[in-house]
Amino acid sequence: MNLAQAVVAGAPPEELARLDVPPTYRAAYVHRDEVGMFKTDTDTDTGTDTGTDKDVRLSLHVGQVPMPELAPDEVLVAVMASAINYNTVWSAMFEPIPTFAFLERLGRTDPRHDLSTHVLGSDAAGVVVRTGAAVRRWKAGDRVVTGPAYVDGEDPIAQHDGMLAADLRAWGFETNFGGLADFAVVKATQLLAKPRHLSWEEAACNLLCAATAYRMLVGERGARMRQGDVVLLWGATGGLGGYGVQLVKNGGGIPVGVVSSPEKGELLRAMGCEHVIDRSGFEDLADEKDWRRLGAEVRRLVGEDPGIVFEHTGRETFGASVYVAKRGGAVVTCGSSSGYDHAYDNRHLWMKLKRIIGSHGANYQECHEVNRLISLGMVHPTLSRVYPLDQAGEAARAVQTNRHVGKVGVLALAPGEDLGVEDHALRERIGEERLRLFRRAPAAP
Template sequence: MTRARVPAKGHELAQAVVAGAEGAELERLEVPTVYRAAHLRKDDVGTFDQHDQDKDVRRTLHVGEVPMPELAEDEVLIAVMAGAINYNTVWSATFEPVPTFAFLERFGRTDPRHDLPTHVLGSDAAGVIVRTGRAVRRWRAGDRVVTSPAYVDGEDPAGQQDGMLAADLRAWGFETNFGGLADFAVAKATQLLPKPRHLTWEEAACNMLCASTAYRMLVGERGARMKQGDVVLLWGATGGLGGYGVQLVRNGGGIPVGVVSSREKADLLRRMGCPYVIDRSQFEDLSDEKGWRRLGAEVRRLVGEDPAIVFEYTGRETFGASVYVARRGGSVVTCGSSSGYEHTYDNRHLWMKLKRIIGSHGANYQECHEVNRLISLGLIHPTLSAVYPLERTGEAARAVQFNRHVGKVGVLALAPGEGLGVEDHALRERIGEDRLRLFRTAP
């Protein structure tokens, strides 16, 4: 790539993207040598210690210039219009459970570009391709795309069965560098999907990590394989994952039972069309069987039976209850542990009642394609609730760190404002702004 020694934000390539230039023009313009990005600094590792009660991500998330990397032959350079915060941004900025620079150092043994003193974060993005590597066949400059988060090399034979089984699987912008919370991002061609034409940049940027993860957990053949009529208990049902989980359950003929932590979130859940809502504050103590029994009784009171599937990502605080309340022969599908990794549960309720615990991580490219198709058809809607400028990425991550949000939190990069990027206005009108912006109107 040719380089221009000008910061990205004011650079003519960025300006041309914002102006809607065609691919041929974008290819003629030089790529800047540096670009603006939300990043960590290796020197900040150790900022927090075990005695810190508040590991404030604003202390370690910096926004400033970083060097522009070279492209590998199977990669593209994306001018990012918008990105989104995921919980892995919080983990990264608190250096837990391990500093992400350890991931970059290990990756650097095979790809030295990633082992840098700065780590550009972000596992979601929507934008415009401005450069392609020489081996990229299906994409070209000017294409509008969203990114999926799985970064897979593909030489591992297991990856041909399921990309998530590949030994070299990495989470983009978490276990790799050059992520989506920036003016430019580097992604593999196999991460790319067409941007849904009826969505704004910030709406398009917020979906893929959480929506595809929920799809694999509930619908994909490697997850719980929900069928019509299944009762599904969803923890954090208005969160980043839960908001998509509820939609997938309803679309697939399941019966969602959403668990939330406030009256406002309960109201939002009902507006989403979730018929059964549980206020978690009624079950403060879920540490023993007494609390589990009360929760199970409430589910049965609402729907008349125990859940066939429990949708789990909160971890330590809820896992024992999840194993208990799942019906005989039911499943607990888990993709995370935001409240802690060490889980305690009564194994008698697992083995004697023939229940299953299913581990689920991210989504492979085909699963991402399927969920992006649902979004593009207007069958799954964004859960975007708030949007911050890139300069305030620290504040955006802070909101997620303390659960001061519903759904997803977006970040504008090159997009000069909200509401831009819509191409299919007719589909947007058929769906309705009230549905597309439902989470934006939540208290």
């Protein structure tokens, strides 16, 4: 029996420690030699290529890659399941810049990462099989989930907030050896205990998006939502938005979810979000006429302007977000999936004393706090579809073309779905209907 087989069989820690670590392992990766494969013309406004379908199925490969050595503060995790995030799509499109630039920079201090292959993936759930010499709190056999922040703990400011560390990196995006693989290398300060009532794929899909949404809305460095706050959430049934809606409701806020179809609107209502806006009814959200219509619709639904706007779509919606936020309100943003070059009317910002809050990922404590909510059954997975690792390209393509809701999961070593549940009593109390809500949602055509 090899190490991977032993993990799947539930072997005890002493057997995992006895078995050899394989010299290579299966992983989903992009290749340095293919960086220019989608190159065409460049849009001078956004800096991105135009004129071709950058189909990530062509660039995202699954095959054997070399097993790295562990640093003293690192852990080797046998990955049972992982998930697709939009940074996987960016990596496979080689946009906005090829991620090999990140690996080359990291390689100046840690040459292990600067390879011709980049193993992707910023989420994972699995079993610890090896620990570095300096790791104290984790041991072989521990069931874990991974946070996405790869932080230099020797930077003094990391003791205040790891997201301010100068060498902060997104694991599996700005580092190598990510979660879309049978094994992954993580820092010990990325690990948290796996929620016991969730399956491997349910546990693997949460932390990057749930913790990002937590920092944006709840954390002291974000919008600091209070009871009764009206929160407008773009992409409310997406990976980020699905967790954002839950956190707003849990915290006594009033979510107003924006979706792109009636079907997604029904899913949002099933989550308990009473107020839904279908953005397909707006012709041009870059036009102030539609900003005014959007603001009027929010007021019709809840009687006032939103105190917080939850932003991650960027160029297409940012002007509208700044406009509709109430006087003294805040737009909190963590990304720009529709483009980084934002345009908005600054008069609506300064004259009405609004704020724009930049938010990126989540620190270790914030990951711990949201993982606790998940473990208590207060926040639920938004997993909608699951693919085997050999079909990682198809999984990423579903996210690239928006043919999904919530999160898309990927099975690595787990031989099937619905495995890994330990606390069946909590699962029964929560109910399969709530835990599998996004799985019943129809996929986009």
